[in-house]
Amino acid sequence: MAQQLSFDLPSKPALEREDFFVAPSNAMAVALLDPAFHWPSGKLVLTGLKGAGKTHLAHVWARQSGAWIIPAHALPYEDLPMLSEGPVVVEDVPDIALDPEAQEALFHLHNLVLAAGHQLMMTGRPAPNLWGLTLADLQSRVQAATHAALEAPDDALLAVVLAKLFNDRQIAPxxxxxxxxxxxxxxxxxSAARIVDQLDHLSLSEKRSLSRPLAIRALSQIRKED
Structure with missing residues (x-):
């Protein structure tokens, strides 16, 4: 009997504003992204652990403001004067801590965007004073930005994050x-992202519904791997 193939289809994240659950751990960041709020310095640093919602909120704000979204490592290859004609989101700035060329590009983009009267958002996992940028003028400008941190999730937020991750993969536990x-x-x-990924693979490979016994097995496998 031929074995049935299971297709591991890529998930499509839902990145609309209504898909983002507001909780005490992220309420300040959400408030700062309101179109009516003008950042005092014209720039915002958004931080948080992997999966905390930085990219989600960046996309929400970009749609509201018409901003470009650029990964920090790509800046040396971008047309900086063109980008500075509107608001900009630069993602994962700590990734360029050892890249002097990218840091120089971000420094110039920062000055161009603010001089033109537009807003600049920068994202990263740790607090901005821990980004380790070797260009001192850039590091000081980053630390002068308004800072919004996405904190660790409480039970309610963790449940919503799990539900969203399952929904992104079009699976119903x-x-x-x-x-x-x-x-x-x-x-x-x-951890939420890892568990959902593990459960998705188990459910597909074994052609089983996503049940509590499967969840128990997934958590056990993850603990053994760790």
Whole structure:
């Protein structure tokens, strides 16, 4: 009997404003992205752990403001004067801590965007004073930005993050799965993403519904791997 193939289709993240759950851990960041709010310095640093929602909020703000979204490492290859004609989001700035050319490009983009009266958002995981940028003038400008941190999730937010990750993959866990995961998993966004990925693979490979016993097995496998 021929084995049936299972297709591991890529998930499509939902990045609309209504897809983002506001909780105490992220409420300040959400408030700062309101179109009516003008950042005092014209620039905002958005930080948080992997999966905390930085990219989601960056896309929401970019749609509201008409901003370009550029990864920091790509800046040396971009037309900086053209980018500075409107607001800009530069993602993952700490990734260029050892890239003098990219840091120089961000420094010039920063000055051009603000001189033109537009807003600049920069994202990274740690607090801006820990980004380790070797261009002192750039590091000082980063630290002068308004800072919004996305904090670790509480139970309610963790449950919503799990539900969103499952929905992004178009899979529906049984009702008792998410409460079980929230009670037993590591309390990080990265852990949520890893668990959903593991459950998706298990469900596909074994052609089983996403149930609590499957969740127990997934968590056990992750703990053994760690």
């Amino acid at each position: 049984k009702p008792d799965v998410i409460p079980y995961l929230v009670a037993h998993m590591d309390r990080t966004f990265a």
